[in-house]
Amino acid sequence: MPTLTVSPEIAAGAVALRRDLHAHPELGFAEHRTAGIVAERLTALGLEVHTGIGGTGVVAILSGAQPGATIMLRADMDALPMTEENDVPYVSQNAGVTHACGHDAHVAMLLGAATILRASAAEIRGRIAFVFQPAEEGGGGARAMLDDGLIARFAIERAYGQHIVTMVPSGVFGLRPGPLMASVDSFDLVVEGRGGHGAMPNNAIDPVVIAADVVTSMQRVVSREIDPLEPAVLTIGAINGGTTYNVIPPRVALKGTVRSFSDATRSAMEAGIRRIAEHTCAAAKATCALDWHPSYPVTANDPTEAAFVRAALAAEFGEARVLESPPVMGSEDFSYYAQVVPACFWFLGAGDATHTFPNHHPAFDIDEKALVAGIAAYATVALAKTSR
Ligand SMILES: [Zn+2]
Ligand SMILES: [Zn+2]
Numbered sequence: 547m548p549t550l551t552v553s554p555e556i557a558a559g560a561v562a563l564r565r566d567l568h569a570h571p572e573l574g575f576a577e578h579r580t581a582g583i584v585a586e587r588l589t590a591l592g593l594e595v596h597t598g599i600g601g602t603g604v605v606a607i608l609s610g611a612q613p614g615a616t617i618m619l620r621a622d623m624d625a626l627p628m629t630e631e632n633d634v635p636y637v638s639q640n641a642g643v644t645h646a647c648g649h650d651a652h653v654a655m656l657l658g659a660a661t662i663l664r665a666s667a668a669e670i671r672g673r674i675a676f677v678f679q680p681a682e683e684g685g686g687g688a689r690a691m692l693d694d695g696l697i698a699r700f701a702i703e704r705a706y707g708q709h710i711v712t713m714v715p716s717g718v719f720g721l722r723p724g725p726l727m728a729s730v731d732s733f734d735l736v737v738e739g740r741g742g743h744g745a746m747p748n749n750a751i752d753p754v755v756i757a758a759d760v761v762t763s764m765q766r767v768v769s770r771e772i773d774p775l776e777p778a779v780l781t782i783g784a785i786n787g788g789t790t791y792n793v794i795p796p797r798v799a800l801k802g803t804v805r806s807f808s809d810a811t812r813s814a815m816e817a818g819i820r821r822i823a824e825h826t827c828a829a830a831k832a833t834c835a836l837d838w839h840p841s842y843p844v845t846a847n848d849p850t851e852a853a854f855v856r857a858a859l860a861a862e863f864g865e866a867r868v869l870e871s872p873p874v875m876g877s878e879d880f881s882y883y884a885q886v887v888p889a890c891f892w893f894l895g896a897g898d899a900t901h902t903f904p905n906h907h908p909a910f911d912i913d914e915k916a917l918v919a920g921i922a923a924y925a926t927v928a929l930a931k932t933s934r
Pocket of ligand 2: 647648649682709
């Protein structure tokens with residue numbers, strides 16, 4: 547039984563704002579224009595607004611009519627360093643920067659929800675913290691906000707977040723209790739050989755051939771060392787070396803990403819990759835330098851909170867629009883909030899026949915009708931949690 551109405555004005559405002567943010571994307575920790583708009587809108591709603599948290603983060607507090615716990619709703623604000631390939635009126639105006647992950651929509655939806663919840667303050671017990679976070683795309687903006695005292699400063703006891711995805715039909719939600727998204731680590735690997743003439747490889751140590759060996763051998767960590775029932779991904783996303791046909795370059799540089807769902811797999815992946823890289827290089831008289839960059843942990847939903855969110859969304863939107871999501875190998879720095887307070891993260895579908903490109907694709911775009919569902923979802927979960 548739907549109980550919450552997103553007015554046509556709020557819906558139209560969210561579309562307009564999402565298009566404005568889409569046209570003016572900003573990279574992590576540089577979301578100055580975006581954060582400025584967010585702070586201005588939240589101030590206009592009469593909320594208590596705090597800026598500059600964890601860099602460009604913004605937090606607004608809505609106090610309900612009755613005392614109670616504080617929960618947070620989160621939206622991330624940053625865009626990706628890539629060039630948009632869409633022919634739309636709101637195409638990115640910032641060269642090499644694109645909202646290809648829907649964070650523009652997250653901001654617009656959370657501001658829409660803040661407008662609705664502000665009008666419902668009389669029903670609310672406790673407080674709602676609207677958290678607009680910088681730098682989700684690799685920068686760890688959530689970590690920065692936590693390190694800036696987010697939880698203690700606002701006495702936050704629960705955290706909720708949603709992510710727009712085109713792999714799910716528009717207006718449909720997906721979530722699961724427990725691990726939802728993978729941990730991520732990345733690494734730089736340099737194979738150091740000895741350069742020389744392409745016609746005399748015996749006088750050189752060819753890092754191209756060695757790097758090729760390293761790339762294929764490292765996949766054996768996944769296929770031969772990790773439990774086949776444990777998810778693990780190793781992708782080499784970049785391999786750079788050499789300049790022309792007949793020169794053996796002195797070195798080759800590789801960049802890789804690793805995804806997993808447990809601490810044991812995570813450390814086994816690092817150990818295996820390091821061992822195979824070092825020994826493959828040594829066997830060919832080369833050396834290697836591996837620089838490991840630990841990144842986001844597994845995003846795990848608190849089972850009680852996931853059941854609560856699922857029930858609240860099903861009551862509002864109907865059971866058919868709330869699906870059990872499989873775990874996905876993508877990663878999220880919402881995981882850091884979930885490590886410190888009971889939390890739930892869910893997916894909001896925004897795909898349809900004309901919006902089929904996945905998140906992070908240069909032609910990623912969304913069915914904007916999903917914005918209404920996202921606004922209502924934030925507001926529904928917050929009201930269900932605070933109005934009892
Ligand atoms: Zn992303
Ligand atoms: Zn994202």
